[in-house]
Amino acid sequence: MCAEFTKDDEGKRVVDADGEQIGIVESVESGTPHVDPDPGMADTIKSKLGWGDADEETYKLDEQNVESISDDEIRLERV
Structure with missing residues (x-):
């Protein structure tokens, strides 16, 4: 998908x-979304x-x- 955020x-x-x-x-900067991941998200x-x-914000x-x-x-595609 060619998304425009x-x-x-x-x-x-x-x-x-x-x-x-x-x-x-958390924010969208220059059309790029920045995601704050849930703490339990699998590596x-x-x-x-x-x-x-890395443990980034x-x-x-x-x-x-x-x-x-x-x-x-x-919604993300199946990765």
Whole structure:
């Protein structure tokens, strides 16, 4: 999906392909959403999203991982 993110996406839940919440969009900077991941998010999912092992506050969400955007959530493709 070629997603265009705006400030309106801030605060939306980010969910995996199964609908499980993995974080919240904390901010959108230059069209790129920055996600605050849930503390229990599996390291394997972080790795597949390219978020690495670092314990950062937020991570950039790559639009190629996004399946859909609704009024209240961003759903990721199965990774």
